[in-house]
Amino acid sequence: MTRPSLRCVLLSVVVLASSHTVLAQKIAVVADKLYTITSEAQGQPGVILIENGKITAVHMGSNVPAGYTVMHAVYVTPGLIDAKTTAGISGAYNIPADQDQDEQSEPNTADVRALDSFNPREMLLEYINTYGITTIQAAPGITNPIAGQAGIFKTVGPKTVGPTVDQLAVKPVSAIVFNLGESPKEFYGKKDKAPTTRMMTAAIIREGLLNAQAYQKKWADWNASEKKDPTKQPSRDLKLEAISLALRGDVPAIFNAYRADDIDTAIRLAQEFKLKLILSSVTEGYLETQVIKQSGAAALVGPTLQRLESIETSNASLEDAAILAQAGIAVALMTGFENYVPKNRVLLFEAGVAAGNGLGFEGALRASTIDAAEILGIADRVGSLEAGKDADVVLYDGDPFEYTSHVTAVVVNGKLSYQRE
Amino acid sequence: MLAVSIVLQPLTLNAQEAALNAATGTPRIARPSDQVLVVRGAKIYPISGPPIENGVVIVRAGKIEAVGAAGSITAPTDARVIDATGKVLMPGIVDTHSHIGIIGNPPVAANVDANEGSGPVQPQLRAIDAINPSAAGVRIANAGGITTANIMPGSGNVIGGQTAYVKLRGQTIEEMLIPGTIGGMKMANGENPKHYGRRDQAPMTRMEVAALARREYTKAQEYKRKWDDYNKAVAAGSKDAKAPERDLGLEALVQVLDGKRIVQHHTHRADDIMTVVRIADEFHYRVVIHHGSEAYLVAEELAKRHIPVTLTIVDSPGGKLEAMNVNEHAAAILEKAGVKVAINTDDDINSSRFILREAALAVRGGMSEQGALRALTINGAEMLDLGDRVGTLEKGKDADFVILSGPPFGVYTKVLETWIEGEKVFDRRNPADLRYATGGYDVAGRYPKFDAATVGGAQ
Numbered sequence: 001m002t003r004p005s006l007r008c009v010l011l012s013v014v015v016l017a018s019s020h021t022v023l024a025q026k027i028a029v030v031a032d033k034l035y036t037i038t039s040e041a042q043g044q045p046g047v048i049l050i051e052n053g054k055i056t057a058v059h060m061g062s063n064v065p066a067g068y069t070v071m072h073a074v075y076v077t078p079g080l081i082d083a084k085t086t087a088g089i090s091g092a093y094n095i096p097a098d099q100d101q102d103e104q105s106e107p108n109t110a111d112v113r114a115l116d117s118f119n120p121r122e123m124l125l126e127y128i129n130t131y132g133i134t135t136i137q138a139a140p141g142i143t144n145p146i147a148g149q150a151g152i153f154k155t156v157g158p159k160t161v162g163p164t165v166d167q168l169a170v171k172p173v174s175a176i177v178f179n180l181g182e183s184p185k186e187f188y189g190k191k192d193k194a195p196t197t198r199m200m201t202a203a204i205i206r207e208g209l210l211n212a213q214a215y216q217k218k219w220a221d222w223n224a225s226e227k228k229d230p231t232k233q234p235s236r237d238l239k240l241e242a243i244s245l246a247l248r249g250d251v252p253a254i255f256n257a258y259r260a261d262d263i264d265t266a267i268r269l270a271q272e273f274k275l276k277l278i279l280s281s282v283t284e285g286y287l288e289t290q291v292i293k294q295s296g297a298a299a300l301v302g303p304t305l306q307r308l309e310s311i312e313t314s315n316a317s318l319e320d321a322a323i324l325a326q327a328g329i330a331v332a333l334m335t336g337f338e339n340y341v342p343k344n345r346v347l348l349f350e351a352g353v354a355a356g357n358g359l360g361f362e363g364a365l366r367a368s369t370i371d372a373a374e375i376l377g378i379a380d381r382v383g384s385l386e387a388g389k390d391a392d393v394v395l396y397d398g399d400p401f402e403y404t405s406h407v408t409a410v411v412v413n414g415k416l417s418y419q420r421e
Numbered sequence: 422m423l424a425v426s427i428v429l430q431p432l433t434l435n436a437q438e439a440a441l442n443a444a445t446g447t448p449r450i451a452r453p454s455d456q457v458l459v460v461r462g463a464k465i466y467p468i469s470g471p472p473i474e475n476g477v478v479i480v481r482a483g484k485i486e487a488v489g490a491a492g493s494i495t496a497p498t499d500a501r502v503i504d505a506t507g508k509v510l511m512p513g514i515v516d517t518h519s520h521i522g523i524i525g526n527p528p529v530a531a532n533v534d535a536n537e538g539s540g541p542v543q544p545q546l547r548a549i550d551a552i553n554p555s556a557a558g559v560r561i562a563n564a565g566g567i568t569t570a571n572i573m574p575g576s577g578n579v580i581g582g583q584t585a586y587v588k589l590r591g592q593t594i595e596e597m598l599i600p601g602t603i604g605g606m607k608m609a610n611g612e613n614p615k616h617y618g619r620r621d622q623a624p625m626t627r628m629e630v631a632a633l634a635r636r637e638y639t640k641a642q643e644y645k646r647k648w649d650d651y652n653k654a655v656a657a658g659s660k661d662a663k664a665p666e667r668d669l670g671l672e673a674l675v676q677v678l679d680g681k682r683i684v685q686h687h688t689h690r691a692d693d694i695m696t697v698v699r700i701a702d703e704f705h706y707r708v709v710i711h712h713g714s715e716a717y718l719v720a721e722e723l724a725k726r727h728i729p730v731t732l733t734i735v736d737s738p739g740g741k742l743e744a745m746n747v748n749e750h751a752a753a754i755l756e757k758a759g760v761k762v763a764i765n766t767d768d769d770i771n772s773s774r775f776i777l778r779e780a781a782l783a784v785r786g787g788m789s790e791q792g793a794l795r796a797l798t799i800n801g802a803e804m805l806d807l808g809d810r811v812g813t814l815e816k817g818k819d820a821d822f823v824i825l826s827g828p829p830f831g832v833y834t835k836v837l838e839t840w841i842e843g844e845k846v847f848d849r850r851n852p853a854d855l856r857y858a859t860g861g862y863d864v865a866g867r868y869p870k871f872d873a874a875t876v877g878g879a880q
Contacts, residue, residue, distance in 0.1 A: 092739035127737055287867050305736065307528075307769050308860075314527040317860040341740040341770050349736055356832045357859065402832050403781035 026051050027411065028068035029393050031076035034060075036385040037370045042362070048076065050391040053414035057387050073408055075400055077365060078385050079134025079392030081372035082347040083300040083332035084254065084280050088138045088153060089117040092124040094339055101337065102141035103148065107188060107195060107204050111238035112148035114138040115172045118165045120156055124345065129157035130418045131348040132394035132407045135170060135373075135382050139177050139280075141337060142256055143187045145195060145204040147177040149242055150254065152378060154392070157410055157417025170378055175254045175278065176246040178205055178269075180262040181312050202265055209273045212243035252276040252377075254300070258283040258312035267295040278375060280334060283313050286320045289327035298330040298375040301367075303344035304353045306336065321367060322358025332372035333364075352401035364401060390414075446560060446853040449590050450844045453483025453820075458843055459496040462506030463824065468798050469813035478510065480820040483842035488814045505824050509834075511794065512814050513568025513821030513841060514776055515801035517731040518685070518711050518765035521558030521589075521773060523551045523572055528769050532556075535575030537582070541614055541624055542637055544606060545669035546582030548572050549594045557862055559589050562773035563847035564858035565766075566823035566836045569599070569802070569811050573607045576687035579614045579624065579633045581607035583673055584685055586805050588821070590846045599807065605709075606677050608634065609687035610696055611743045631696050638704045641674035648675075677706045683806065684708040689743035691715035698728060709804045711765070714744045717751040720758035729761035729804050732796075733770060734779040752796065753787030762792065763801035774836075774858055781830035794829060 027050040034046030036058055047064060049057040064070055091098025100117035103109045118138055119125075128136070139150035152171040156163060166172070180201055189196035195204055218234040225232075246253040253275040255266035263279060270277035277297040279285065285292055285299055292299065301321040308314050317323070325331045333351055335344045344350065347368060355364035373383025381390045391414035398405035410418040442448065458480040465476030467488050479486040479496055487494045496502070525532025534551035537543050552572055562570065568589055574581035584604040587597040610630045618625030624633055647665040654662035676682040686697050689712050701708040710716055713730040716723060723730060732755075738747040748754075755762045764780050766773045780793040788796070802812030811819050820843040827834035836858065839847035848854050856862040 092737070093742060093745065094740045095742065124737070124739070284864070286861070287864060304860075305772075305775070308526070308772070309528050309769070311527050311529060315861050315864050317856075319859050319861075339740065341735055341744060343736050343771060345737040352832045356834075399832075403778055404784045404830055406785065 026068045027391070027414065028064040028070050029076055029395065029411070030062055030064060030070055030072045031395075032074045033076070034385070035075070035077045035365060037078055037366060038384040038386055046076075048385050048391075048393060050393070050411065050414045053391055055385060055387055055389050055391050058385055071395060071409055071411075073395030074398060075396040075405075076385075077132070077394050077396070077400055078369045078383060079394055079410070079412065080132045080347050080351070080368045081332070081376070081383065082128070082133050082136040082335050083372045083376060084137050084139050084150070084334035084336060085345075085347075086138065086141055086337040087124045087128060087136060087335070087345065088119060088122050089114050089140070090124075090337060091119070091122050092127070094342075098122070102143045104143050104187060107144050107184060107193075108146040108208050108239060109140070109144050109148050110146045110176065110208060110240075110242040112140060113173060114140060114149060114151040115165065115169065118151065118153060120153075120163060120165050120168055125155045126158050128346060129155040129160075129410055129412070130407060131346045132396075132400070132410055133347050134392040134394070134410065134412045134417075135378070137174055137376055139175070139254065142179045142183040145179055145184050145201045146208045146243070147179055149173045150175040150177050152376060154412055155417070157412065159419065160412065160415065160417045170381060171376075173245065173251060174376060175252045176242060178253060178255045178266070180255060180257045180265055181259060182310050198262070198265070202269065205269055206272070208239070208243050209247065209269070212240045212247050213273075215240035216244050216247065246275055247273060249274075249276050252278045254278045254280050256280045258310075260284040260287045262312070263288065264291065267291065267297065270295070270297070281336065282320065282324065283316045285329075286317050286323040287315075289324060289329065292324065293327050293329050298332070299324050300332050300334040300375070301354075302334045302350050303336050303338070304350060306338045306342070306344040318353055318357040321354040322360075322363070325359060325363055325367070330371055330375050331367050332375050333367050348400065348407070349403075352403060355401040361399070361401065442851055442853070446857070447846055447848050447851055449554075449592050449596075449846065453842045453844060455482060457481050457486075457497050457500040458503065458820070459500040460503045460505050460510060460822070460824070461491060461496075462504050463508045463510035465814065466509070466511040466794055466829070467814040468512055468794060469815045476510065478814060478820075478822065480843040483820055483844070485814055485816055485818050485820050487816060508837065509825040509827060509829060510814075511566075511823050511825065511829060512798045512812055513823055513839065514566045514797045515763070515805070515807070515812055516562065516567045516570040516766050516768070516773065516776060517709070517763045517801040517804050518733065519562065519567075519570040519572050519768045519773065520575065521562055521570065521572060521768050522553045522556040523548055523574065524558070524769050525553055526557040526561075536577035537574070538577060541579045541617055541633055542670070543574070543578050543582045544580045544637070544671070544673045546574060548574055548583060548585040548604065549598065552585060552587075552594050552597070554592055554594055554597055557857065558768060558773065560847070560854070560857040560862070562589050562766075562768065563839045564836060564849075564854065565772070565774035565776050566825070566839055567766075567773050567776060568821040568823070568839060568841045568846075569805075569807065571605060571685060571805050573605070573685060576607075576609035576613040577616060579609060579630050580637060580674075581609060583607070583682070586807060588841050590841045590844070599810070602805075602807070603676065603682060605683045605685040605805070606673060607687070608684050608697075610634075611687070611689050611693040612741060613687065627693065627696070631700060634700055635703070637670075637674060638678070638700070638706075641671050641678055642704070644668060644671040645675045645678060678704060680707055683804070685711055687711050689714040691718040693743070694719055695722065698722065698726065701728075702726075712744075712767070714747050714751070716760070717748060717754040718746070720755050720760055723755075724759040727761075729763065729800070730755055731763035731765045731801065731804060732783070733765055733767040734782050735771065736782070749782060749786035751786065752783035752793070756788050756792045761800050761803070762788075762796045763804055764793070764796040765801070777829055777834070777836070781832075784830055790830065
């Protein structure tokens with residue numbers, strides 16, 4: 001590889017720095033094929049106007065008012081949303097130093113927050129940003145029956161300057177994550193600790209939810225008492241507070257399940273405790289679409305490119321997302337986590353596989369933008385290109401899902417985060 | 422969704438056969454039919470020449486008899502004719518690095534026989550003694566368009582064992598093996614063989630990984646000399662010459678020294694690649710670089726020695742330290758430097774049904790489409806010494822080909838049919854075969870009745 005001369009590098013830094021300043025102000029993104037997702041016309045020429053981090057106007061055609069820095073692309077879509085990943089709390093190296101997604105010290109770690117492990121400078125986040133992923137739900141891993149609190153964050157790209165994790169957070173706590181199936185029992189089983197069976201995994205989750213119900217009642221009773229005697233005030237319990245968020249419906253409960261009967265267990269537990277259920281992975285979901293549909297649960301589907309290394313993932317189907325969506329279930333796409341030589345870190349590619357296997361172009365686009373935003377409760381800010389929403393925009397030189405197309409630029413919160421050299 | 426209408430002529434099967442095929446998948450016939458087969462109408466990528474619009478392929482007794490534009494060649498009138506109008510036809514894909522059958526599905530311990538963990542030097546081991554021809558992976562590879570594979574032991578040992586060059590059909594490994602081939606020799610360096618260090622055993626450093634390899638090939642040189650001396654003495658009429666004791670491992674390494682077996686070498690980091698080159702130079706053996714995550718950093722070194730590289734293309738860097746500099750431009754850089762490049766699955770690292778996708782990612786990174794097609798076919802064939810038999814559509818070669826629904830690198834393109842030596846081994850219209858392409862082959866019977874026009878079966 002030829003190394004660019006230092007002078008060349010300096011020159012480009014100056015140009016980019018100045019363009020970044022301009023771009024931070026007023027940008028017009030001009031598209032040959034604009035996919036706003038929510039407006040009537042899709043795939044027509046159009047213009048997105050951006051100011052101070054927000055979309056100020058969207059119009060058809062190609063006219064740009066004076067005072068805007070113009071960026072042009074063949075295809076333009078909203079920033080893509082990875083509905084569940086460990087990126088940011090797990091790093092690219094896959095060595096203990098950069099893996100903080102699984103607190104494997106006990107099976108109930110409801111009080112741990114992705115927020116407190118999230119590293120905005122993780123190179124993996126920059127990497128996925130260059131493939132158009134601008135929003136992710138970072139969730140604890142798959143070991144613990146009650147795994148902790150997910151958070152929703154914007155990604156930073158190679159050109160992004162400075163935000164802290166708190167500035168990147170769209171929802172610092174977005175869901176309580178529960179895990180079913182092989183992982184919890186295999187991990188703890190090897191240590192001769194509970195759970196060693198699926199029965200115990202469910203029992204641990206039910207116990208946590210029951211304890212949180214009792215905890216809520218204790219506090220409600222104390223709050224309702226006339227005197228509010230400080231000596232009788234219940235002591236705080238961060239785990240039970242976290243589970244209470246899901247019990248009250250403040251945040252959804254994400255149940256990760258692969259096998260169909262584990263999906264049934266998730267639905268059974270969610271109905272017992274009236275949780276707002278979101279299923280993740282949903283590997284065998286295509287085998288029981290009616291059950292899922294009737295439960296009202298949304299499905300975070302994927303990843304399809306991951307090695308099928310367990311028995312519970314061995315029936316994975318590339319058509320899962322399409323079949324679930326066709327049954328009327330709300331579907332978003334996720335990348336999850338793969339440890340050794342991962343293939344599933346780029347949501348754009350997962351969306352491509354879904355598009356090519358029954359979900360189609362528009363279905364895959366919706367699943368990775370507005371449908372994900374609605375499932376995660378962030379559609380007021382992201383998921384479509386509309387005036388008032390965050391200016392998260394992806395520019396491409398061809399069909400976004402074609403493997404041979406390229407992302408040419410990414411804008412997050414109105415600022416250029418990546419530009420293809 | 423584009424609804425693709427099926428115009429291919431259905432096979433003539435009796436009802437019983439058809440029902441069986443639907444339940445169990447297309448049969449694994451290893452014996453070429455005597456009937457002449459004509460496939461017409463497709464855009465043909467012969468690889469040995471420019472694409473042919475509206476082409477014709479004529480197959481006789483499992484071999485290609487002719488390839489050309491419609492009208493330029495005459496098919497016999499009693500031939501079985503397949504109409505592939507509007508489709509794309511290319512040679513069967515050659516996967517230079519696969520573990521299908523030796524790592525089963527799912528890859529749980531009971532199904533995994535890739536790495537003999539009892540010691541780092543295992544040249545006597547043969548992949549053929551562990552490959553399960555009934556493993557789902559073989560059919561999944563057919564669903565990906567793969568017809569020829571180099572199935573190998575894993576990368577946990579410095580010398581991992583003898584690989585197998587096979588066609589992906591047949592019920593026994595003997596039916597799968599390509600006649601006249603003895604396979605390659607799997608070797609590995611870098612991180613993976615160092616796992617013995619965790620048990621306080623050698624090797625624990627890259628130095629010892631290299632030393633082990635050099636020690637074994639030095640032994641093999643001596644072993645060869647002993648046998649050469651013995652054979653010479655016998656040839657000279659000696660009555661009391663005593664045959665040296667046979668050593669199965671050294672015998673296989675002598676085949677490497679004699680150029681009969683190519684070393685198929687797992688290696689990632691640029692310095693590890695140069696260690697491979699250094700040892701190959703010392704012992705004068707032929708080597709193919711596998712994975713080669715940082716091969717693009719030493720492209721000139723490889724080009725000048727004519728050492729080929731077969732890349733395993735993944736979506737992102739990392740997952741292990743020696744793969745941190747994985748670069749989507751790697752294939753393009755190697756191609757430009759004049760290095761012969763193939764693209765492999767390393768199944769189960771990449772699923773075999775995604776091998777076209779891997780090549781598409783190489784194109785995304787700047788490789789030419791022509792180069793990427795060669796990387797899936799003839800280049801890999803040559804890395805296995807099979808270039809005169811498979812890898813292009815030319816008269817006299819095996820009739821191994823794939824029929825695609827569209828451009829080879831399109832995300833919406835499907836492998837419709839895969840043929841080996843004139844026999845169909847995969848047909849997407851067969852519900853059982855389809856599930857090897859999409860997944861769900863173990864639960865196909867429970868699959869819901871969804872609209873075939875929009876999902877699955879239509880393509």
